[in-house]
Amino acid sequence: MAESHGEAKGGEAKGTASAHTEADGGHGFPPFSKETFPSQIVSLVIAFVALYVIVSRVALPKVGAVIDARQKAIDGDLAEAQRLKDESEAAMKAYETELATARARAQAIGAETRDKLAASSDAERKALEDSLAAKLAAAEKSIATTRATAMSNVRGIAADAASAIVQQLTGKAPAAKTVEAAVDASLKGTA
Amino acid sequence: MIDPIHQFHLNKIFTIGHIGNQEIAFTNSSAYMLLAVVLIAVMMMAAGRALVPGRFQSMVELSYEFVANTIRTSAGSHGMTFFPLVFSLFMFIFVSNIVGIIPYTFTVSSHIIVTFALALLVFLTVIIYGFYKNGLKFFKLFVPSGIPAVILPLVVVIEIISFFSRPISHSVRLFANMLAGHVTLKVFASFVTMLGALGFVGKVGALLPLGLTVALTGLELMVAFLQAYVFTILTCIYLNDAIHPGH
Numbered sequence: 192m193a194e195s196h197g198e199a200k201g202g203e204a205k206g207t208a209s210a211h212t213e214a215d216g217g218h219g220f221p222p223f224s225k226e227t228f229p230s231q232i233v234s235l236v237i238a239f240v241a242l243y244v245i246v247s248r249v250a251l252p253k254v255g256a257v258i259d260a261r262q263k264a265i266d267g268d269l270a271e272a273q274r275l276k277d278e279s280e281a282a283m284k285a286y287e288t289e290l291a292t293a294r295a296r297a298q299a300i301g302a303e304t305r306d307k308l309a310a311s312s313d314a315e316r317k318a319l320e321d322s323l324a325a326k327l328a329a330a331e332k333s334i335a336t337t338r339a340t341a342m343s344n345v346r347g348i349a350a351d352a353a354s355a356i357v358q359q360l361t362g363k364a365p366a367a368k369t370v371e372a373a374v375d376a377s378l379k380g381t382a
Numbered sequence: 383m384i385d386p387i388h389q390f391h392l393n394k395i396f397t398i399g400h401i402g403n404q405e406i407a408f409t410n411s412s413a414y415m416l417l418a419v420v421l422i423a424v425m426m427m428a429a430g431r432a433l434v435p436g437r438f439q440s441m442v443e444l445s446y447e448f449v450a451n452t453i454r455t456s457a458g459s460h461g462m463t464f465f466p467l468v469f470s471l472f473m474f475i476f477v478s479n480i481v482g483i484i485p486y487t488f489t490v491s492s493h494i495i496v497t498f499a500l501a502l503l504v505f506l507t508v509i510i511y512g513f514y515k516n517g518l519k520f521f522k523l524f525v526p527s528g529i530p531a532v533i534l535p536l537v538v539v540i541e542i543i544s545f546f547s548r549p550i551s552h553s554v555r556l557f558a559n560m561l562a563g564h565v566t567l568k569v570f571a572s573f574v575t576m577l578g579a580l581g582f583v584g585k586v587g588a589l590l591p592l593g594l595t596v597a598l599t600g601l602e603l604m605v606a607f608l609q610a611y612v613f614t615i616l617t618c619i620y621l622n623d624a625i626h627p628g629h
Binding site: 249253258260264 | 405409418473493495
């Protein structure tokens with residue numbers, strides 16, 4: 192582009208060869224005074240090329256790098272925050288499952304203990320009941336034997352008493368066999 | 383009456399050399415061009431590299447992002463090839479315009495030759511890059527699709543005329559805005575001094591143009607930015623034609 196300006200300038204330069212760029216006042220409107228154009232174009236080309244070089248080589252890469260670095264830092268921080276959040280969520284989940292299994296195990300242990308205790312108390316009660324039942328049976332047996340003994344004693348006493356009564360009444364002792372038979376018959380009737 | 387045109391005069395500071403018989407002078411305009419370049423360079427260099435930017439760094443990064451977004455929205459991501467050019471154009475025009483608002487300064491962009499040279503730079507960039515990138519397909523720019531064959535020749539002629547009038551409208555818009563703004567400012571400001579010289583009543587009367595001058599300065603600040611932005615966005619739109627001809 193600089194070349195094209197240069198050519199244009201060259202063309203105009205011939206037309207206004209003797210013109211000067213200073214404001215020699217009064218001749219025309221300054222923005223339209225052609226004799227100042229070459230100087231302005233040269234200045235503009237120098238200034239703008241310098242500006243373009245500074246901007247494209249140094250200024251924009253520098254500012255762009257700062258902005259990129261910031262964007263990267265923000266993205267990195269966001270990713271890090273997301274990672275930490277995921278981590279804490281995973282930890283929370285692990286804690287919850289741990290808690291659930293612990294609770295389940297506690298319940299299992301409780302149930303087991305309860306069952307065991309119930310079983311042992313059942314067994315104890317059974318043993319106690321058995322022993323009580325045995326004692327009861329023994330007692331009943333002893334009562335029965337005592338009663339049987341007592342009954343057999345009653346028979347002997349009754350026979351003795353009968354033979355004594357008969358002796359008192361008749362003056363003569365009855366035959367033991369007869370008395371015993373009579374007592375048995377009597378006991379059978381009453382029993 | 384203070385001459386409102388005086389501020390546009392070029393004053394030779396020294397002679398750089400000669401091209402043919404034409405004297406090439408270093409003028410006040412040259413000084414302000416270099417001042418703009420130095421201001422931009424210093425601003426861009428002095429900006430820190432902090433992760434959390436301060437005010438100054440924010441301003442620099444804002445200008446970077448602003449121009450980058452302007453290119454991306456109007457010329458697509460491929461337009462970022464021209465980021466240094468568009469950024470240089472925007473910053474150069476914007477800083478020159480802003481500096482020009484300060485009293486007693488010279489406004490580089492108030493000279494048609496400067497704005498025309500910049501517009502021509504864009505125009506030639508569009509043509510050269512358009513042919514380099516698209517070859518003869520670049521001519522599709524002048525043949526809009528979906529136009530009935532009957533009126534197509536007319537449309538093509540209109541497209542060609544509008545294409546070649548681009549550098550003129552592109553440059554005159556910026557030049558005329560800056561010129562008119564500065565003339566208006568100068569005229570109103572000169573009313574203040576003229577009325578102020580007429581005694582007490584004149585001093586009271588001078589308050590009105592003074593207020594207007596202040597208001598116009600605010601308006602000119604906006605125009606300074608707006609015209610730089612308009613020049614930049616038109617540059618992006620023209621570059622978009624070079625990148626994607628055939629609309």
